[in-house]
Amino acid sequence: MFGHEKLVRSYGGDPFDLAARVGLPRKAFTHSDMLISWSRQGVFCELVAEELDRPNFGLEHTMSLPDTFPNSGAAIFLSQITGTFEEWIHACERFTRFHTNAWTLHLIKDDSPFARLRVLEDPLARAPRQQAEGLVSSLYRMARTVINATTETNHLVRFRHPKPSDTRLHEELFGCPIEFDAPYNETVFRREYLERPTGGRLVTLRLVFDAYLRYRIASATSHSAWSCPICAASTTRSMPMCWNIARFYSTARRTPAPFSSRR
Numbered sequence: 001m002f003g004h005e006k007l008v009r010s011y012g013g014d015p016f017d018l019a020a021r022v023g024l025p026r027k028a029f030t031h032s033d034m035l036i037s038w039s040r041q042g043v044f045c046e047l048v049a050e051e052l053d054r055p056n057f058g059l060e061h062t063m064s065l066p067d068t069f070p071n072s073g074a075a076i077f078l079s080q081i082t083g084t085f086e087e088w089i090h091a092c093e094r095f096t097r098f099h100t101n102a103w104t105l106h107l108i109k110d111d112s113p114f115a116r117l118r119v120l121e122d123p124l125a126r127a128p129r130q131q132a133e134g135l136v137s138s139l140y141r142m143a144r145t146v147i148n149a150t151t152e153t154n155h156l157v158r159f160r161h162p163k164p165s166d167t168r169l170h171e172e173l174f175g176c177p178i179e180f181d182a183p184y185n186e187t188v189f190r191r192e193y194l195e196r197p198t199g200g201r202l203v204t205l206r207l208v209f210d211a212y213l214r215y216r217i218a219s220a221t222s223h224s225a226w227s228c229p230i231c232a233a234s235t236t237r238s239m240p241m242c243w244n245i246a247r248f249y250s251t252a253r254r255t256p257a258p259f260s261s262r263r
Contacts, residue, residue, distance in 0.1 A: 058134035
């Protein structure tokens with residue numbers, strides 16, 4: 001929930017009241033090790049968009065994030081223990097399996113000159129519009145950050161939900177064609193980008209940090225509502241300590257100029 005409280009207050013709303021109405025505790029905004037319901041977070045985002053008249057809340061949240069992306073746990077830091085963009089994606093695929101049980105990433109390569117990074121969702125926890133747009137735009141901005149992209153953009157972005165009435169912010173953020181009512185939420189980019197180098201300065205410490213990540217995730221606490229099996233099938237965690245380590249080692253590169261604002 002990083003950044004949600006401040007952003008909602010900037011719109012004149014009460015984030016604690018809105019969270020309480022969807023069953024999220026107040027400490028979800030500040031307790032980054034806490035397990036929360038992915039589905040309830042999605043309802044929260046929809047509620048903010050509707051009640052505060054912010055139809056692009058998901059994208060605006062992404063654009064408000066610092067380039068360390070603390071909302072995504074250790075994802076940016078993983079670029080320092082991988083050598084290429086493809087290795088970073090595979091590391092993120094493994095990380096998301098520990099980070100949440102609501103969705104995971106899947107890299108698809110075929111004979112075409114393009115690769116796809118697809119969000120595979122749990123059928124019980126499919127993201128509504130605001131949450132989906134926030135997730136995909138976060139992935140896009142993180143990808144540009146880890147390969148230090150300045151002019152590169154996606155070939156195509158796809159969303160499962162219907163096309164909004166106004167897509168100007170989508171076009172500004174992604175800078176590429178966007179499809180709606182698609183089978184999956186995914187980004188499509190030139191396959192050659194997979195060979196682009198990442199930071200990779202701490203590759204020799206990969207096993208150490210892998211063990212640390214597992215320990216931090218295992219020590220996460222949960223909201224008391226997880227007795228419900230549906231809620232249990234849609235939870236998400238975060239990794240603030242890894243963000244702090246990333247900041248200490250200055251692992252996050254500069255935000256790419258063209259689309260630098262967000263989460």
